[in-house]
Amino acid sequence: MKKLLLVFAFFISLPFFGQEDAWVHLQDKPNSDTYLATPLTMLSQRALERRARQNISVDMKDVPLDAGYYAQIKNANGITVLAKSKWLNAIHVQGTQADINNLQSIFSFVAQIEFADTTLNTTNKSAQRSSHSKNKNKFAAMKTSYNYGTTSAQVTMLNADFLHQEGYTGAGMLIAVIDAGFPNVDELLAFQKLRDDDQILGGYDFVNRSTNFYTGNNHGTNVLSDIAGYIEGVFIGTAPDASFYLFISEDVANEVPLEESLWVEAAERADSLGVDVINTSLGYTTFDNANYNHSYADMDGETTFISRGAEIGASRGMMLVNAAGNSGSSSWKYMGAPADAAGVFTVGAVDAQEDIASFSSFGPTADNRIKPDVLAHGENVFVIDHLTGVPKPSNGTSFSSPVMSGVVACFWQAFPNLTSAEVRQRIRASADRYNNPDEQYGYGVPDFKSAYETVLSIDKENFMNTTTIFPNPVNNVFTIKTNDNNSTGLSIKIYNLFGSKVSEKVNLKSNTIEVSGLNAGIYILKVINGASQKTFKLVKN
Incomplete structure (x- = not known):
């Protein structure tokens, strides 16, 4: 073992004679429309929810490699398939330089061959390789109160x-x-x-x-x-x-x-x-x-x-x-x-x-x-x-x-x-x-x-600046509107002018509030989101 934080004995594993590593980049993903129409065939519900929270769309990079393309590369003469990536639409192969280059000649769906040894590429950013010695430190080595001890x-x-x-x-x-x-x-x-x-x-x-x-x-x-x-x-x-x-x-x-x-x-x-x-x-x-x-x-x-x-x-x-x-x-x-x-x-x-x-x-x-x-x-x-x-x-x-x-x-x-x-x-x-x-x-x-x-602090400011209610005066129903991106469940409290609480609703599932049971008059409404709250004068007709 090598390149750990502690010093280990290590040996050099020579590649097979004449064998090269390369990534075979593919032209397309023929079945992409089917996958994109059914994202749960590619990603879990939890993954889709994480995307939705951040307004990130499912796209072509999420679509799996084409199984037919993969099979043809895997069965090609002199080629060993080692890994694949849907994100990069690429297959990691090992073989002789000639056998790997031949893939682009015999398969029209192969877009590009990228050799790990960049001197073998027809186009590369730089053929110059670093000459530094091997880096042996490869491994880029409810309210709760804990007694952390050593940590x-x-x-x-x-x-x-x-x-x-x-x-x-x-x-x-x-x-x-x-x-x-x-x-x-x-x-x-x-x-x-x-x-x-x-x-x-x-x-x-x-x-x-x-x-x-x-x-x-x-x-x-x-x-x-x-x-x-x-x-x-x-x-x-x-x-x-x-x-x-x-x-x-x-x-x-x-x-x-x-x-x-x-x-x-x-x-x-x-x-x-x-x-x-x-x-x-x-x-x-x-x-x-x-x-x-x-x-x-x-x-x-x-x-x-x-x-x-x-x-x-x-x-x-x-x-x-x-x-x-x-x-x-x-x-x-x-x-x-x-x-x-x-x-x-x-x-x-x-x-x-x-x-x-x-x-x-x-x-x-x-x-x-x-x-x-x-x-x-x-x-x-x-x-x-x-x-x-x-x-x-x-x-x-x-x-x-x-x-x-x-x-x-x-x-x-x-x-x-x-x-x-x-x-x-x-x-x-x-x-x-x-x-x-x-x-x-x-x-x-x-x-x-x-x-x-x-x-x-930013959340509180956003909440104060963006939260409104309408209509006001209200007959039977009013709506709370907020543009606060971190709103995770509003609550309300309504008080009469004597300071007595006459209504409370927590973790609202809807921002539409029914108040038909209140008598006509003036009330104090508190809209609460976590540590943020905004107070309104609510007039009930």
Whole structure:
């Protein structure tokens, strides 16, 4: 195993002689009209509801690859199919350069061949490959009051404890963790709450095409613990009441382009299941075959296969939280893919004093965008040991990312009608370097209490400015109209002029209110939405 936060022995896995990796991009999706007319054949109801909240339409990217095209590629001479992506309408294949190129000659539905070794492409952005050494830190390593124990510093740094005290602990939020394995999550005490409360909804091992996801490398177990671990008074993650899908896309023994394709497959699965937040503590820059290495010029969010997939994932309305990488102290100091994607929320690492961790990877992206987005505790941060089940300190943006992912889920739980883009921006705007970002700190350490209060203040202002009633005076029925996007269930209270409450209705299912039972006269009406309320003089005829 290699490229973990700890030093592992590793070996070079040479590709089969003459074999190349490539993505075969297809021209179209012939049955798209049928699928688009029946979106539940592509996406779960939960996924469609997440889209609807954010005004995101189902489109061609959601349509599966054509099964006939796939079968013909799979049966082609000398071709091995390894993965596929509906988002990118592409099939990951392996074969000789000649056999792969021949696909475009014999199949009219093949639009383009994209070799992982870009020097083999007829057109490519840059044939120049990075010469940096292999990065061994691949793993971009009701009101509730908790005794956090060992996780106190990593939780309170972000004011996640404030969200917990307000009752936002991740309940109802769905998080996918895409990583290298989750051994002993089905046994350790720290995950007993997840198991007892049925918070693990499923998972899949894409590397081995297996439904057993409680296997593989322990990195994923450590990562999951920072979000979901729960031992009262000893260790509590940042979103202990969230639900989870656990996906394995990382092949620790080999460093191959296929891992990028498997990650895209996992992200597509997460999207279809209605996941809100994806945590990825992985990043790609170098491979066993140096011809496949990415250069800094590739870190523009548009070049690598995984970053293109991540950008589509973000456009589906999910929050994609990704570790920046652990290369800050090396000659290759930059983030890896997909942390370079514009729609990915990239997380660097600081120590308990909020000083930058020396290993935390740098931005900006090749096209000069700010990365990382924000920072969280990642140096001497606590995780659950996968063997002993007890907390231990560890290092890496691998862990600052899940610490952040859990708080993101809690924040979004508080304001479910915010779009994913609005969530990203509200969090960035709360960070301590928002007005003066730089190449390693990004926008700095967020303050989720400040972000929460800012959104609440905006909601109150919107509610006050947009809420009206009509008609007034009223005979028997009046209607409440509001343009407040975060209205989640209005309530009303009506008082007479002596201050006595004469009517109350909570969690209105309709904004049309019946008042025929009131005597003619003047009343005080309070319209309430969460912490916001607006008072009207109501005249009853």
